[in-house]
Amino acid sequence: MLPFKLVYSDGYYLPIGDHVFPAEKYRRIHDRLLADGIAEANDFLEPEPATDQDILLVHKPDYVHKLKTGTLTPREEMEMEVPYSRDLVEAFWLAAGGSILAARQALADGIGISIGGGFHHAFPDHGEGFCVIHDVAVAIRRLQRDDKIRTAMTVDCDVHQGNGTAAIFAGTRTASALLPSAGASTLDSAAQDAALNSALPGKMRGAHAGEVFTISLHQHNNYPLWKPPSSIDVDLPDGIGDDDYLAWLDNSLSSGLRQFEPDLLCYIAGADPYKEDQLGGLSLTVEGLKQRDELVFRVARARNIPVMVTFAGGYAQNVEDTVTIHCNTVIAAKEVFDA
Ligand SMILES: [Zn+2]
Numbered sequence: 001m002l003p004f005k006l007v008y009s010d011g012y013y014l015p016i017g018d019h020v021f022p023a024e025k026y027r028r029i030h031d032r033l034l035a036d037g038i039a040e041a042n043d044f045l046e047p048e049p050a051t052d053q054d055i056l057l058v059h060k061p062d063y064v065h066k067l068k069t070g071t072l073t074p075r076e077e078m079e080m081e082v083p084y085s086r087d088l089v090e091a092f093w094l095a096a097g098g099s100i101l102a103a104r105q106a107l108a109d110g111i112g113i114s115i116g117g118g119f120h121h122a123f124p125d126h127g128e129g130f131c132v133i134h135d136v137a138v139a140i141r142r143l144q145r146d147d148k149i150r151t152a153m154t155v156d157c158d159v160h161q162g163n164g165t166a167a168i169f170a171g172t173r174t175a176s177a178l179l180p181s182a183g184a185s186t187l188d189s190a191a192q193d194a195a196l197n198s199a200l201p202g203k204m205r206g207a208h209a210g211e212v213f214t215i216s217l218h219q220h221n222n223y224p225l226w227k228p229p230s231s232i233d234v235d236l237p238d239g240i241g242d243d244d245y246l247a248w249l250d251n252s253l254s255s256g257l258r259q260f261e262p263d264l265l266c267y268i269a270g271a272d273p274y275k276e277d278q279l280g281g282l283s284l285t286v287e288g289l290k291q292r293d294e295l296v297f298r299v300a301r302a303r304n305i306p307v308m309v310t311f312a313g314g315y316a317q318n319v320e321d322t323v324t325i326h327c328n329t330v331i332a333a334k335e336v337f338d339a
Contacts, residue, residue: 050096057141106306118312153262158270159280242288271314271325293332
């Protein structure tokens with residue numbers, strides 16, 4: 001039995017037909033975890049859908065109304081890049097409920113994993129990039145409303161920048177061009193960091209945050225074209241491999257945690273930094289991605305910060321690779337939190 005819970009429902013399946021997003025991955029991850037003996041049936045919790053009130057903690061009433069009544073404009077539907085249906089809306093309400101449950105479990109057990117979610121391209125007033133509802137933001141706002149947490153940090157390791165996350169929590173930021181701490185925080189400008197800079201191609205930019213601190217590590221030369229500023233953005237060059245990626249993750253996590261003490265860490269564990277991803281241009285290996293997960297979990301556990309995990313993107317040519325990468329996130333959590 002796992003020392004934490006996995007949140008899953010067959011209802012996570014997105015009814016989007018033949019699509020680059022492998023909507024069946026959730027069920028495949030669930031089945032593989034059981035078949036390989038990584039998890040048992042009673043390690044899983046079935047979520048309830050979020051309530052409309054929960055969704056409205058993040059999303060605009062007009063947008064929610066359009067989703068519930070099927071009255072999005074053709075342009076709004078096109079921007080989502082997934083075909084609208086009532087069933088689709090229900091799947092996203094369920095994903096948000098799953099993330100709320102995973103966050104609650106994180107507070108109870110130190111970590112809670114939803115075998116889904118991570119829809120970080122959803123904005124308060126529109127969906128885009130396969131994301132309709134920002135489940136992670138809904139979970140943060142719901143736990144804040146319930147006085148379970150005051151602060152949260154998002155650590156987004158999907159290959160695509162967390163534009164929705166940045167936009168949703170931007171209102172709490174006070175602008176600042178440079179991070180206040182020395183060292184890794186001033187990589188983009190300071191000559192004193194030239195050595196580190198040359199060893200680590202890429203760029204870190206940042207600004208202070210209010211009650212939610214957002215970190216995004218992503219391929220610079222990829223969707224979204226417009227990247228609203230996160231508290232820390234790490235713009236990675238094309239083709240970066242395991243070692244450089246892990247060094248940047250380590251840098252940005254320590255920089256963020258020097259500036260900010262979160263009550264909850266929301267880890268968005270996208271599988272698409274993988275070298276064989278169809279929508280990604282980085283070169284991480286399956287093993288490197290597992291080390292990424294371990295690094296996040298070790299840092300959180302050492303500092304006693306509860307972690308909620310969502311899975312976000314993953315478009316490997318072979319969908320079994322995406323399933324393996326996501327299953328490894330659960331294995332990494334087991335290794336770190338069992339010890
Ligand atoms: Zn992605």
